[in-house]
Amino acid sequence: MGYDADVIVIGGGPAGITAAIRARWVKRYKAVVCSTLIIENAALGGLAAWQGCHFTGPGWKIPRTDIESLLTGDLKDLHIPVHAGRVVRVATQGALKRVYTAGGKVFTSLAVIMATGIKVLTNEKSYYGKGLEITSMGYEYMVEHLRALLAKKWNPRLIVVGSPKLHNIIPLIRDLNRKPGGAGSDVLFVIEGGSANDAEPDIISGWVERYIGKDVVQGMILQMGTGQKEILCGGVLLDFNSYEMVPQTRVDLALGLPGNDFIPVDANMRTSVPGVLAAGDVTAGGYNSFSRAVSQGIAAGLSVYEDVFFMKFGQKPPLFAYRPSDFQLHADYQELPDIGDHMRPYALGKPDEILKALQPGNMNVIDYLNGQETVETIGQAMKIPLPSLKEKLLVLAEKKLITFHIEVS
Numbered sequence: 001m002g003y004d005a006d007v008i009v010i011g012g013g014p015a016g017i018t019a020a021i022r023a024r025w026v027k028r029y030k031a032v033v034c035s036t037l038i039i040e041n042a043a044l045g046g047l048a049a050w051q052g053c054h055f056t057g058p059g060w061k062i063p064r065t066d067i068e069s070l071l072t073g074d075l076k077d078l079h080i081p082v083h084a085g086r087v088v089r090v091a092t093q094g095a096l097k098r099v100y101t102a103g104g105k106v107f108t109s110l111a112v113i114m115a116t117g118i119k120v121l122t123n124e125k126s127y128y129g130k131g132l133e134i135t136s137m138g139y140e141y142m143v144e145h146l147r148a149l150l151a152k153k154w155n156p157r158l159i160v161v162g163s164p165k166l167h168n169i170i171p172l173i174r175d176l177n178r179k180p181g182g183a184g185s186d187v188l189f190v191i192e193g194g195s196a197n198d199a200e201p202d203i204i205s206g207w208v209e210r211y212i213g214k215d216v217v218q219g220m221i222l223q224m225g226t227g228q229k230e231i232l233c234g235g236v237l238l239d240f241n242s243y244e245m246v247p248q249t250r251v252d253l254a255l256g257l258p259g260n261d262f263i264p265v266d267a268n269m270r271t272s273v274p275g276v277l278a279a280g281d282v283t284a285g286g287y288n289s290f291s292r293a294v295s296q297g298i299a300a301g302l303s304v305y306e307d308v309f310f311m312k313f314g315q316k317p318p319l320f321a322y323r324p325s326d327f328q329l330h331a332d333y334q335e336l337p338d339i340g341d342h343m344r345p346y347a348l349g350k351p352d353e354i355l356k357a358l359q360p361g362n363m364n365v366i367d368y369l370n371g372q373e374t375v376e377t378i379g380q381a382m383k384i385p386l387p388s389l390k391e392k393l394l395v396l397a398e399k400k401l402i403t404f405h406i407e408v409s
């Protein structure tokens with residue numbers, strides 16, 4: 001049985017993009033890199049693509065636009081595919097991971113990296129600063145912020161969206177809204193990942209499918225138990241803080257890992273489930289930030305490369321520089337193992353790059369690099385002896401233009 005990609009990365013924020021790039025690139029000469037697929041529900045860049053996110057030191061600043069274009073530029077150059085969709089479930093089937101989307105697609109892979117951040121995003125980014133605000137900057141500031149918001153008359157209402165931890169500020173908001181200085185507007189609380197116990201006249205449980213409005217936010221489409229509902233508003237406060245306490249990714253991890261919660265990982269970003277790694281804000285412990293997301297993404301990408309290499313070749317790859325192997329080097333040392341006759345070459349590079357690398361010679365090899373044909377069947381179809389075909393394929397692999405998928409039962 002074939003599969004779609006060696007590695008599926010769920011979430012296209014800084015952690016997910018970096019992990020996908022690392023596993024696909026590895027940045028060393030002798031490597032058989034991974035095919036990777038990113039699945040993202042909203043815009044690439046995740047929260048780091050929102051206005052207001054910078055990579056900063058006290059005295060320097062890399063603005064969001066630079067971060068975004070650097071991350072997405074590499075994805076494009078490396079020809080890493082991105083599927084637009086929301087992952088709803090991840091399950092194991094034999095040696096494969098199965099990743100289900102809300103749109104009904106099922107993708108299969110040898111490994112999965114959860115890089116889902118603190119929440120599944122929709123189109124918040126388009127309305128951030130245009131009627132959609134977030135809680136941030138400290139608790140004292142938050143009270144000040146709420147006072148200012150509730151002093152305005154909201155028509156038809158203000159909607160406050162958060163995780164189940166939104167309950168921490170609901171009494172305060174109700175109180176400030178009633179007090180002198182509060183405008184007493186209608187306020188509706190929407191709890192993503194809430195339960196039936198949350199239902200009160202001003203509280204509903206549901207998932208925001210998307211925000212709506214011309215130029216400024218004017219409402220949202222909510223997915224509730226009973227179906228979808230359009231709710232209009234004058235403004236939205238996204239209680240960002242609540243998701244930082246309980247992430248809400250809408251993924252059913254049928255793997256024995258927590259679903260809407262932080263995922264425990266070891267120092268190499270591996271979870272307790274073989275073939276499942278996690279990186280970025282969704283991992284347990286630490287301080288959420290761009291730099292942590294990127295460094296964990298790098299670690300997850302390299303670890304998954306090691307894991308996938310082991311699944312393919314039955315041995316660990318040596319990772320010189322990142323983590324040297326402790327052994328006596330011999331003059332005839334060969335870094336890459338033999339390519340088995342049953343391995344399935346799979347194109348990673350752009351067709352023109354592959355054709356250029358094949359010149360001069362058997363240019364039509366390109367027709368077979370689909371992860372379905374084995375080295376043996378390609379050799380038979382092209383009437384090339386296997387050793388010379390393998391030599392050609394290894395040149396492409398070393399240029400990171402192809403990888404080899406394996407047969408999985």
Ligand SMILES: Cc1cc2nc3c(=O)[nH]c(=O)nc-3n(C[C@H](O)[C@H](O)[C@H](O)COP(=O)(O)OP(=O)(O)OC[C@H]3O[C@@H](n4cnc5c(N)ncnc54)[C@H](O)[C@@H]3O)c2cc1C
Nearest residue numbers: 011013014015041046047053054087117121280281289290
């Ligand atoms: C306004 C703002 C300002 C910030 N400023 C800074 C700053 O100045 N410096 C700093 O270091 N950090 C800042 N941060 C935090 C920083 O942006 C995050 O820590 C970082 O983006 C985390 O990266 P990540 O990849 O782990 O998660 P995210 O960036 O959250 O990306 C996760 C991605 O996964 C996707 N996803 C989740 N669930 C699913 C699913 N089920 N299916 C498909 N896709 C899914 C989401 O849609 C999202 O795009 C800021 C954040 C915000 C919102």
